[in-house]
Amino acid sequence: MTKFLRYEGEFLSRKNVRWKVELWQEASSAFPAAPALMFPADSPLLIEWGHTDKEEPVCGSTATLRVISPGDRTFEDLYTIRAGSVLLRVFRNGGFYWNGTLDPEFYEEPYSMGSNYDVELTFSDFGILDRIPYALSGIRSLQELVEIAMDKACLHYGLIEQRMITTSLLPDSAPMTLADLSVHSENFYDEDGKPSSLKEVMEAILQPLALRMVQRGGKIWIYDLNGLYTVGKPAAVEWVSDDQMMGTDKVVNNAVVTFSPYAQSESLGNELEYLGECKEEMTNLGNTCPSTEPEYYTYYPDYDPEWDYKNLSFTIFLSRKGSGLKEIHPSVKYFKFQPLLGGQESEGIAWMFYTGGHGDLKSGRPKRIGQNPRLPDNPEIMIRTGRTPVQQMEETDRNHYLKINMEMFLDMRYNPFTQKGGNNEGGNYELADYRFNYVQIPFTATLYNEEGTATWHYDNSEIYGRYDLTGELSQLTQGKWVKGAADIRSSRLSWYNNEDRHHKSGVAGWQSNRHNIGLSLEESTKSFKQLETGQYLPYPPEGGYLEIVVYGGVRIWEWTTKFSDMGLRVAPIEWYEKIRWLLFKAPTVNVVNANITHSENESDDIEYSGVVNEDAKDPLELDTICGTSAEAIPSARGILLNTVDHTQVKALTRAGRTTQAEQLLIGTIYSQFADRKTLLSGTAQLLSGDLRYYTERMQPGKRMICLCDCQDAIADESEIEIVEFRPDEYKEEQP
Structure with a gap:
């Protein structure tokens, strides 16, 4: 005034x-x-x-x-x-x-x-x-x-x-x-x-x-x-x-x-928070919910037909009320697991899951909530983070990585917090555990300047489809920064079992992504097997503001020679239909040192x-x-x-x-x-x-x-x- x-x-x-x-x-x-x-x-x-x-x-x-x-x-x-x-x-x-x-x-x-x-x-x-x-x-x-x-x-x-x-x-x-x-x-x-x-x-x-x-x-x-x-x-x-x-x-x-x-290796933290209503007293054992805000469904330990109506494991609550992300897909919601006599508390974004609906998927009683878990040809944005500053460094000081971690909850079980079994989709769980050898999701990592113009983006498109790369963090697998804006083909996050990519998977429960080595059929180095989870990006050539976008849906491959001479098989559609849960936490970005241990770049008071x-x-x-x-x-x-x-x-x-x-x-x-x-x-x-x-x-x-x-x-x-x-x-x- x-x-x-x-x-x-x-x-x-x-x-x-x-x-x-x-x-x-x-x-x-x-x-x-x-x-x-x-x-x-x-x-x-x-x-x-x-x-x-x-x-x-x-x-x-x-x-x-x-x-x-x-x-x-x-x-x-x-x-x-x-x-x-x-x-x-x-x-x-x-x-x-x-x-x-x-x-x-x-x-x-x-x-x-x-x-x-x-x-x-x-x-x-x-x-x-x-x-x-x-x-x-x-x-x-x-x-x-x-x-x-x-x-x-x-x-x-x-x-x-x-x-x-x-x-x-x-x-x-x-x-x-x-x-x-x-x-x-x-x-x-x-x-x-x-x-x-x-x-x-x-x-x-x-x-x-x-x-x-x-x-x-x-x-x-x-x-x-x-x-x-x-x-x-x-x-x-x-x-x-x-x-x-x-x-x-x-x-x-x-x-x-x-x-x-004020040196914190975590440049972008997981600040996602479910802000909807959530109470232990609110339970719903059906496959539809009388409430739309919040929406909630309750689960038994399994779907044994001789169940105890009071033996309730957990409730999942869903709401559009949440914080910590700049954007989420208009058709998905924030979720929170509320433990009852089982389960574990956590919150994130629910891309899809099946309601309790007492019985296996073949019974028809469970109802799918959310989107198709299979990655479509034209995927849509699932989440977009806020922009976090990335410090400009001289070329001689760029001996660091930006490490992106994102936890995914891909599970086949009716109740993912109890053991597999005949009344907990045990067969489907074993299918995923043995045959979901590679799971990938498109994402983009883009640097913006002060004016909001995309200046650089990360690209590992020459890596994520290859099967001849040795499992290691090297010039061949670290990807590169390319000028301008990213697109859907620029980069992918990858989930796999670092000890056994042939016979095991990197999913079930909360699991973080690992460094993308393509669809490698080669051995991994011993040091790579000890590498912490996350996608390791070379330090960018310029500073700016980093934004992470993750697209909805997953793509699955099996390492096998039974169906393909090249050793890889694209998962058939029916495998995706067996997925009970596909949930995500917000991605995090850490600055780590490009040394033997890849330790976090933090500094005490000087x-x-x-x-x-x-x-x-x-x-x-x-x-x-x-x-x-x-x-x-x-x-x-x-x-x-x-x-x-x-x-x-x-x-x-x-x-x-x-x-x-x-x-x-x-x-x-x-x-x-x-x-x-x-x-x-x-x-x-x-x-x-x-x-x-x-x-x-x-x-x-x-x-x-x-x-x-x-x-x-x-x-x-x-x-x-x-x-x-x-x-x-x-x-x-x-x-």
């Missing part, structure tokens, strides 16, 4: 400086007029930058405006609206000086007086960021994140001043800007999907780069201490009272920076440390969630990225030193806290204007930074705390 001028007023300081304040309030249209504010003679406006140590990244400020209420509760309505809807703009001698939004949490005024009493209004520049949740997705540049935060804080700021950033991407390159680095938005959501606040995001992106953010002179400044020292401009402190004090800043024993890269002054008492410990690593971590959400190509940033340069950002930060800490630095406090002429470093005539050669500043506008004076600081200085024995 647009803000319009609501109130304005001016006053002269005791030093003849003209101060002007404007209150802008959100409204559907302009206010008829902007009444003039009246101010008390004592302290009408205080602007305060609270104490922030040199290592703190966000240096917020507040303003306390005191006005005279001309009538009863004149300003009460300002506190009845949401945060950010009232903006204070401050001008000093005609120049824009400060702005911030009203804090609606605090309001107090005399209730015993009807008019002409003081009302205190409190504003802050960055304070509102603490209550605004992060709401973006995708890869975002640091510049974009800062601009969004300032917009959400409703601040007028023009350009973000970055001229005092001295870190560079390369040793001999110009200093970077915030636009040069990016980070994954997923880094700012926890495992339950709860977002960080925008203040936490600002701290996260600034801290590892030793950057600080402050509003000065009506501008937003982002800078590092090395830049303020070497590039900044000076301003002399002029004391105006006799209350000055001298002290020293803290000295640090050792510095520890712990970077949590700790950087260095001695600052071994004679000091206290350490300085910082935790960061954005940063750098010398080792490639494709699964890390918190790794800083080069905005140009979204590759991982492994090192940065500042003050002639090239290393990880965290080591540079420790170097900055060393430069500031290795020895005693002079600290001065007292009342001085108001520190106005742009961001500066300060000098003091009795401290020759020293440059000082302001840690705390409380500005009294009517007096044009500042209560300040300034401390000596140094540029980044490194020696070989230092961290």
